[in-house]
Amino acid sequence: ETGVTQTPRHLVMGMTNKKSLKCEQHLGHNAMYWYKQSAKKPLELMFVYNFKEQTENNSVPSRFSPECPNSSHLFLHLHTLQPEDSALYLCASSQDRGLAGQETQYFGPGTRLLVL
Amino acid sequence: AQTVTQSQPEMSVQEAETVTLSCTYDTSESNYYLFWYKQPPSRQMILVIRQEAYKQQNATENRFSVNFQKAAKSFSLKISDSQLGDTAMYFCAFILYNNNDMRFGAGTRLTVKP
Numbered sequence: 001e002t003g004v005t006q007t008p009r010h011l012v013m014g015m016t017n018k019k020s021l022k023c024e025q026h027l028g029h030n031a032m033y034w035y036k037q038s039a040k041k042p043l044e045l046m047f048v049y050n051f052k053e054q055t056e057n058n059s060v061p062s063r064f065s066p067e068c069p070n071s072s073h074l075f076l077h078l079h080t081l082q083p084e085d086s087a088l089y090l091c092a093s094s095q096d097r098g099l100a101g102q103e104t105q106y107f108g109p110g111t112r113l114l115v116l
Numbered sequence: 117a118q119t120v121t122q123s124q125p126e127m128s129v130q131e132a133e134t135v136t137l138s139c140t141y142d143t144s145e146s147n148y149y150l151f152w153y154k155q156p157p158s159r160q161m162i163l164v165i166r167q168e169a170y171k172q173q174n175a176t177e178n179r180f181s182v183n184f185q186k187a188a189k190s191f192s193l194k195i196s197d198s199q200l201g202d203t204a205m206y207f208c209a210f211i212l213y214n215n216n217d218m219r220f221g222a223g224t225r226l227t228v229k230p
């Protein structure tokens with residue numbers, strides 16, 4: 001369970017705050033992902049990075065800003081969030097895109113975010 | 117667009133018994149992968165089993181096996197000899213070949229009772 005780490009594990013922030021979530025993978029993977037997990041809803045893919053290049057942005061509001069400085073690190077910068085943004089934010093990584101044997105995604109433990 | 121449906125929000129099973137979780141998906145593509153992930157309470161999501169759509173043989177991993185029916189677009193998970201540690205949310209997931217966009221079902225909460 002230590003292949004993908006996320007910090008912090010819990011975060012409480014006000015709507016005017018700016019905070020960042022960090023994800024680090026130790027698996028030598030080239031693709032990294034941010035997901036939002038809300039109660040009783042399917043995981044929602046937010047962003048995908050392949051070889052440090054953003055390849056997916058699923059209509060995520062601009063108050064969420066991703067950053068991928070290298071293949072091992074992924075950040076999610078948060079500013080002026082809304083209470084409905086409270087959720088578990090999961091980071092994942094995979095060797096590559098959906099190519100044979102490289103598509104399996106490995107997840108971090110998540111950051112539980114509460115926006116007040 | 118690809119969708120994944122898990123029709124059983126909650127299930128329970130007695131320890132040592134067998135349980136089957138259902139999953140259906142919708143796609144017009146023929147090359148894809150299917151997964152079952154397990155998320156124990158307050159713990160990390162981990163891969164349980166994966167299936168390549170081009171393989172007719174059902175995947176198995178110890179006590180976990182799938183029943184993959186490609187024509188019916190069905191991908192159920194069977195857990196044999198259920199253990200207390202199997203208590204978790206189980207998510208069915210789908211990804212197209214050469215694509216990054218994995219789609220998840222809403223999950224099934226499984227409780228194994230002693």
